[in-house]
Structure formats: structure tokens, C-alpha cells
Amino acid sequence: MRVRVLYxxxxxxxxxxxxxxFDLPEGSRLRDxxxxxxxxxxxxxxxxxxxxxxxxxELAKDESPLSDGDEVALLPPxxxx
Numbered sequence: 108m109r110v111r112v113l114y115x116x117x118x119x120x121x122x123x124x125x126x127x128x129f130d131l132p133e134g135s136r137l138r139d140x141x142x143x144x145x146x147x148x149x150x151x152x153x154x155x156x157x158x159x160x161x162x163x164x165e166l167a168k169d170e171s172p173l174s175d176g177d178e179v180a181l182l183p184p185x186x187x188x
Contacts, residue, residue: 108133108175110140114151116183118158121150131173137162138169140179157184 113126127147131139137160145152161180162171173179 108135108173108177110135110173110175110177110179112140112144113178113180115180118151118181118183122148135173136169137167137171137173137179140173141169141181144181151181154181158182159184 109128109130111126111128114122114124119125127144129143129147131143141154141160145154159182160167160169161182162173163178164180
């Protein structure tokens with residue numbers, strides 16, 4: 108299955124691109140997409156627990172199943188005052 112991964116804010120800067128597309132095996136989960144990002148983009152390999160993930164515009168958990176054509180977004184922590 109093919110998925111698209113989007114990087115936001117500082118993650119986009121570190122990745123040097125706004126996103127990637129790649130194939131994952133059927134039955135893959137959101138955590139598998141994040142792991143693949145780490146393999147393809149070593150400077151993002153150590154994403155910490157503060158990174159949020161969204162699947163098709165909704166916040167999602169690591170064990171969320173993926174389908175062909177899904178869009179995964181990696182969101183850095185947000186701070187404000």
C-alpha cells in the first residue's frame with residue numbers, strides 16, 4: 108500500500124522536504140510509517156514522544172491501521188503563551 112507522510116514546522120526543516128511517499132506492506136500500522144520515516148530520513152530517526160501523529164487529518168494512535176492512499180502527518184510539539 109502507498110502512503111504519504113507530511114512534515115510540519117521544524118520537522119519539515121529537518122527533513123528538507125514537506126513530505127514523502129512510500130510503500131508499506133498490507134497490515135501496516137501508523138507506527139510502521141513512522142519507523143519507515145526514520146529509515147529514510149536518519150535526521151528524523153529519533154522522533155521523541157512529544158511528536159503527535161495524524162492520520163487523514165485526525166490525531167491518531169501508533170497502533171492505528173493504515174490503508175492504501177492514507178495521509179500521515181507528523182506534528183512537532185506546539186508551545187505558546
